[in-house]
Amino acid sequence: MSISEAIKQKAINLGFDAAGIASAEPVEAKYVKYLQNWLKEGMNAQMEYMQKNFDKRIDPDRLLEGAKSVVCVALNYKPPEQTMVPAGKFGAVANFATYQDYHGFIKEKLFVLAEFIKEISGNDDLKFKACVDSVPILERVFAEKAGLGFIGKNHMLINPELGLQLLLGEIITDIELSPDKALNSGCSDCCKCIRACPTGALSTGGSFDSNKCISYLTIEYSGQVAAELAEKIGDRIFGCDECMLACPYDMRAECRVNKEIKFYGDRKYLALDSVDRMGPSEFEEKFKDSTILRSGLERLKRNAQICDKNLSGHN
Ligand code: B12
Ligand code: SF4
Numbered sequence: 385m386s387i388s389e390a391i392k393q394k395a396i397n398l399g400f401d402a403a404g405i406a407s408a409e410p411v412e413a414k415y416v417k418y419l420q421n422w423l424k425e426g427m428n429a430q431m432e433y434m435q436k437n438f439d440k441r442i443d444p445d446r447l448l449e450g451a452k453s454v455v456c457v458a459l460n461y462k463p464p465e466q467t468m469v470p471a472g473k474f475g476a477v478a479n480f481a482t483y484q485d486y487h488g489f490i491k492e493k494l495f496v497l498a499e500f501i502k503e504i505s506g507n508d509d510l511k512f513k514a515c516v517d518s519v520p521i522l523e524r525v526f527a528e529k530a531g532l533g534f535i536g537k538n539h540m541l542i543n544p545e546l547g548l549q550l551l552l553g554e555i556i557t558d559i560e561l562s563p564d565k566a567l568n569s570g571c572s573d574c575c576k577c578i579r580a581c582p583t584g585a586l587s588t589g590g591s592f593d594s595n596k597c598i599s600y601l602t603i604e605y606s607g608q609v610a611a612e613l614a615e616k617i618g619d620r621i622f623g624c625d626e627c628m629l630a631c632p633y634d635m636r637a638e639c640r641v642n643k644e645i646k647f648y649g650d651r652k653y654l655a656l657d658s659v660d661r662m663g664p665s666e667f668e669e670k671f672k673d674s675t676i677l678r679s680g681l682e683r684l685k686r687n688a689q690i691c692d693k694n695l696s697g698h699n
């Protein structure tokens with residue numbers, strides 16, 4: 385088995401559902417242009433961090449000098465069971481947030497994988513950078529390049545077998561590995577996700593407007609949500625899965641295999657009155673190992689009020 389194959393096999397043994405390798409060359413010009421326009425048009429809304437580190441986002445060498453390869457991994461989090469919608473006033477949490485915070489979970493495994501790469505390549509001086517979400521790198525573009533899937537019209541990285549409820553991570557390293565080929569697959573003439581998006585954040589022209597995205601509004605945005613958007617949030621208290629759940633690739637996807645990442649079925653629906661009453665210490669205790677903690681109690685309470693209004697039928 386080649387070193388590259390052994391690394392991918394190790395990633396699977398560590399509990400990832402897919403692994404692939406991309407060269408660390410800068411991303412193609414079409415992606416650079418897309419990102420430039422996206423930022424110029426203010427599609428990043430108030431996520432100022434997206435305006436920073438442009439060079440790093442498109443070129444791994446800016447993140448790790450001498451970068452040669454990017455080992456990309458994906459973790460399937462499609463829940464094995466559907467939680468019943470409880471009667472009463474509850475806010476729905478996006479599936480990724482019904483697990484323990486994935487950032488630490490994936491990063492720990494990437495460090496083990498990096499140690500393995502050092503060992504198998506016999507290179508003690510190997511340089512690497514482990515990335516999950518917050519590192520400025522276009523994760524979906526590298527995952528696509530590494531053959532893990534294709535980028536759909538909902539902008540998600542879609543693997544034909546595993547679907548799109550996938551979390552991504554990467555190891556940028558300075559050793560030369562054999563790159564995989566990108567998949568030859570795509571959405572063809574389907575547009576289900578665009579029709580399913582409650583706010584029109586997605587367009588057939590390929591744009592993605594964070595200003596309208598419920599995931600952005602409920603997780604990242606801290607101001608008051610404009611009334612016409614607030615009513616479209618419905619009962620979504622944290623994140624949004626609509627453009628994924630509408631996708632045929634999700635319907636036929638396998639469910640999560642990894643049983644190591646902690647799943648909290650009871651976080652799928654949060655009682656709105658209990659969020660309203662929640663104090664800081666209860667919030668920290670309940671969500672200490674959750675991505676919900678990062679957004680803070682104030683935002684969660686604001687979202688609960690929006691959901692409450694929507695469920696009461698007046699806005
Ligand atoms: C900022 C961000 C957000 C923002 C903005 C979303 C967005 N579409 O950019 C908000 C808060 C809205 C968000 C929401 C979500 N996010 Co988010 N987010 C990120 C983050 C940190 C950066 C993404 C980014 O670079 N955006 C910039 C824009 C320009 O990127 P883009 O729309 O994907 O477009 C690029 C390519 O896809 C491609 N492209 C796309 N369309 C087209 C069309 C044409 C014509 C061309 C040429 C190119 C092109 O070109 C662009 C490159 O420049 C990444 C982590 C990372 N470091 O990458 C996670 C990440 C993308 N998020 C993730 C997840 C899970 C989500 C949510 C599902 C969470 C939820 N359930 O609420 C939603 C999904 C929303 C959606 N449909 O995209 C996962 C996605 C995994 C996957 N399978 O794809 C990531 C990779 C985190 C991770 N490590 O797993 N997110
Ligand atoms: S996450 Fe929700 S609001 Fe955002 S693009 Fe997808 S369906 Fe639309």
Ligand code: SF4
Nearest residue numbers: 536537571574577631
């Ligand atoms: S719903 Fe259709 S258009 Fe949207 S990502 Fe899935 S296959 Fe592509």
